[in-house]
Amino acid sequence: MDSQHWRAVITAAQAGDRRALDELVAGWLPLVYNIVGRALNGHADVDDVVQETMLRAVDHLGSLRDPDSFRSWLVAIAVRQVRDRARRKTPDRLEEAAAADFAELTVLRLQLEGQRREVAEAARWLDDEDRHLLSLWWLEVAGELTRRELAAAVGITRQHAAVRVQRMKERLETSRGIVRALDGACPDLRETTGRWNGRPDSVWRKRLARHIRGCGYCGGTREAVVPAERLLVGLALVPLPAGFTLSLALGGKTAAAATSAGWSAKLLGALTKPAVAMTAGATIVAGGAYVVTQPPDAPPPRAAVSPTATATSLPPRAPAPPAATPKTSPSTTEKAAREKTGPYGTVVDAVDRAPDPNARPAALPRRPESGVTSTGGPKAVMQHRGDHVTLTGRGYVLVRWQISPGSRPGALVMPSWTGLKGRLFHVASGGSRRMDDPLPGAPNGYATGMGGPAIGYAVLSPGTQQMWQNEYFYLDGTVTLTQNERGCDYGLIVFPTNRDAVVEDIDQGPPQGAIRYGLVRDTGTDRAPVPQYLTRGAPADPATVPQRSRV
Structure with a gap:
């Protein structure tokens, strides 16, 4: 849907239109689910983090002064919730298994094959920080986010984001090599992984990467390796799982029905009165001008x-x-x-x-x-x-x-x-x-x-x-x-x-x-x-x- 439509929906939701708020939450829920799901790799906390993100967005919708910045604002909230979840980790939840491996969900729901499947599976081998960044970069390459929004969500400059993304991509490519090698028939690799518990982590990523670098069989490329960004261009969002609907994301109620059962007093306030005084017009920020003189009158020497x-x-x-x-x-x-x-x-x-x-x-x-x-x-x-x-x-x-x-x-x-x-x-x-x-x-x-x-x-x-x-x-x-x-x-x-x-x-x-x-x-x-x-x-x-x- 185009930006003009969403601008109207956001403005109406801020003014107290319940249907507009319902549409806003339903329309952006898949984006938040993809960010959180990939960042946490399908951990059992994904549902809670997605729900908390949407609740905070609704609660603070009145603070959004520019409807055109809604997407970057929402993405930043999702990233903060993922980080807060990481800080709240307790020792008994560190080893908790994923409720549904997001890499596998990506493969199955998008019917990925070949090297696209390889990229999705390689995400399992990334550390938390890299996986958080991957969740945003994946959407950038797929056309759902811009680099400016990615950098704003992480809280760094675009130049720093470029460096961070490049380093993450290098580790992703290393992980792709591991996925490819594990699908092969190298006897030395089977011996190396004899004591591995099958759970990807950074220690085994480094250990397997060393083996691949020194192994003629695993290190040999049997087909042209396509860069990950080429494989992800235009890729669709992972669909929400069955049962993961708007009602689940909003605590069992749609936004319009949220006034009952005392679900959220703040949400009720957001639904029943204008949230913020909108300015009469948009502000256009002009970029720096440039001065270019004309070519010389004579041809170049x-x-x-x-x-x-x-x-x-x-x-x-x-x-x-x-x-x-x-x-x-x-x-x-x-x-x-x-x-x-x-x-x-x-x-x-x-x-x-x-x-x-x-x-x-x-x-x-x-x-x-x-x-x-x-x-x-x-x-x-x-x-x-x-x-x-x-x-x-x-x-x-x-x-x-x-x-x-x-x-x-x-x-x-x-x-x-x-x-x-x-x-x-x-x-x-x-x-x-x-x-x-x-x-x-x-x-x-x-x-x-x-x-x-x-x-x-x-x-x-x-x-x-x-x-x-x-x-x-x-x-x-x-x-x-x-x-x-x-x-x-x-x-x-x-x-x-x-x-x-x-x-x-x-x-x-x-x-x-x-x-x-x-x-x-x-x-x-x-x-x-x-x-x-x-x-x-x-x-x-x-x-x-x-x-x-x-x-």
């Missing part, structure tokens, strides 16, 4: 691209009036410096022709290096719209593309660089192939990194520079890279790196069996090309950064 590729430039555009935003307007000092040194960088804003596979790259100029730090750590994986990392320091950064048109083809919304302080250049491309190159061994040469007729295509925006598997950048300052995935399914992996690694990658050409050598774009000057979709500002939606921005 030929030196901006090495002789291994041919680049074309779009015709110059008429200058636009400067944006009146003092926050991001250049200072007098910056203007003077720009007039003295000329324009900073040249945006790579035109489709180029693929260089000859045997053409060796030009020499990569040397730039000062002291290292780059990333808020996502040494390997930040960004696979969802809105994921981002902030990079700081002086040195090189690798952005590796992983495009999956077979999972979801369509228009590719390019990532963007925002909030630049200092300098950022696009210095080289590598990875042995461009995304429009055929994949090795592909039938009829169709299955390229951008797709093919059998699986669908990833379509670039008009004028987008064709990316390579590995794109290298040089940073001297700080900047934020945001994943704007929306149409086509793709991920970015961001690694701080160094010049030696860049040179080694781009020099891996046809003699070593790769498709082609890499490409150098760095001129060694401040006129070296800068990335597309780059701004010194902080737009509310990073996906709106102009392609031919100049900074």
Whole structure:
């Protein structure tokens, strides 16, 4: 049901409409059940925690000032109730068996098979904290929550949430390997598990993981392992169990009937009078503006691209009036410096022709290096719209593309660089192939990194520079890279790196069996090309950064 409908239902419930309150509780009960059920893995306390969550939501509905934030507010209540339950654990309840294993319920009710079943069963091997986070991340990937709501529910920033989710996913993948190995026929593994009681826990997870890492049989992948997030996209909520109805969740009564038997005096008050004075209008919070100057009147200098590729430039555009935003307007000092040194960088804003596979790259100029730090750590994986990392320091950064048109083809919304302080250049491309190159061994040469007729295509925006598997950048300052995935399914992996690694990658050409050598774009000057979709500002939606921005 759309947000406009729920906004009306929530407003009516706050005003005392009993039917609206009934609909509100019934409509959101499955979401709460899935969060609590997966977080507690079907423990006997699931019913109580779900009930308490819904009661608190009804009791405090009047405190909700913005109906549009109801979902994130409700999810936060559910997470708090799960945490409170953990704090209330007594020794005699620590070992209590689950009333109904939620992993098994997920498999049975959603009829999961293959690797989807494997992911559900792997959840049993996670610690409580990871399982709590999984309960939210699962719903995020399934399209029921946003990353912002996930972070708010856990009470951390989105950057911290990205780190926490990545660590949880790594342990989930380890657990998937354990599930896969236990289904196998490794005699050494049978011997290892001879003393295991069959109950997943962290000690046995580490013990079995060590065995798998050192075992050729268990460690060998007999089929392509699909990332968990690809398997969970669009997956439905686990249906409520038989008998787990709205009447059970509200202590045996619907909201409209709750006035009898003294069930909840607070609920009665919520039903019989307006809960909160609503404001007359909505408040729209505008994001930070950004300032982008126009491209130079002359075409980019030929030196901006090495002789291994041919680049074309779009015709110059008429200058636009400067944006009146003092926050991001250049200072007098910056203007003077720009007039003295000329324009900073040249945006790579035109489709180029693929260089000859045997053409060796030009020499990569040397730039000062002291290292780059990333808020996502040494390997930040960004696979969802809105994921981002902030990079700081002086040195090189690798952005590796992983495009999956077979999972979801369509228009590719390019990532963007925002909030630049200092300098950022696009210095080289590598990875042995461009995304429009055929994949090795592909039938009829169709299955390229951008797709093919059998699986669908990833379509670039008009004028987008064709990316390579590995794109290298040089940073001297700080900047934020945001994943704007929306149409086509793709991920970015961001690694701080160094010049030696860049040179080694781009020099891996046809003699070593790769498709082609890499490409150098760095001129060694401040006129070296800068990335597309780059701004010194902080737009509310990073996906709106102009392609031919100049900074």
